[in-house]
Amino acid sequence: MRRDDGQALVVAVLLVAFAAVALAGLRGAQERILERAQDQRAGEAAVEAAGAVVADALAATGEAVTVVNDPRVHARARTAAEDLATENGRSRPEGLRLAVVPAGIEVTLALGGQTHRAAVSLSGVRCCPR
Numbered sequence: 775m776r777r778d779d780g781q782a783l784v785v786a787v788l789l790v791a792f793a794a795v796a797l798a799g800l801r802g803a804q805e806r807i808l809e810r811a812q813d814q815r816a817g818e819a820a821v822e823a824a825g826a827v828v829a830d831a832l833a834a835t836g837e838a839v840t841v842v843n844d845p846r847v848h849a850r851a852r853t854a855a856e857d858l859a860t861e862n863g864r865s866r867p868e869g870l871r872l873a874v875v876p877a878g879i880e881v882t883l884a885l886g887g888q889t890h891r892a893a894v895s896l897s898g899v900r901c902c903p904r
Contacts, residue, residue: 825893828872855867
């Protein structure tokens with residue numbers, strides 16, 4: 775008998791091990807992609823919820839500066855964003871910011887390492903990804 779009979783077995787074992795490592799890597803990449811997509815959707819929902827609160831306040835007062843400077847509006851917008859993020863199984867959003875812009879008010883927050891924005895005008899809330 776020849777002495778190289780076991781070489782095919784070694785090569786087969788190495789190929790199976792390589793395939794297992796590749797599959798584990800692909801599964802990890804898939805989980806990261808899905809996690810990021812869920813963060814994106816939750817962030818968009820949270821900023822739109824905060825934007826709806828701001829839109830209600832803007833419709834009630836008609837004054838963007840008044841809305842942006844009202845701590846009650848900030849608190850209600852933050853609560854709405856946090857509630858929606860929690861319902862979507864995500865952490866609480868950070869850095870809620872309201873700013874007066876020429877078109878109305880811009881609502882900004884961070885969730886999952888991504889910044890989300892919504893523009894609010896007297897005509898309603900419009901999502902503005904950047």
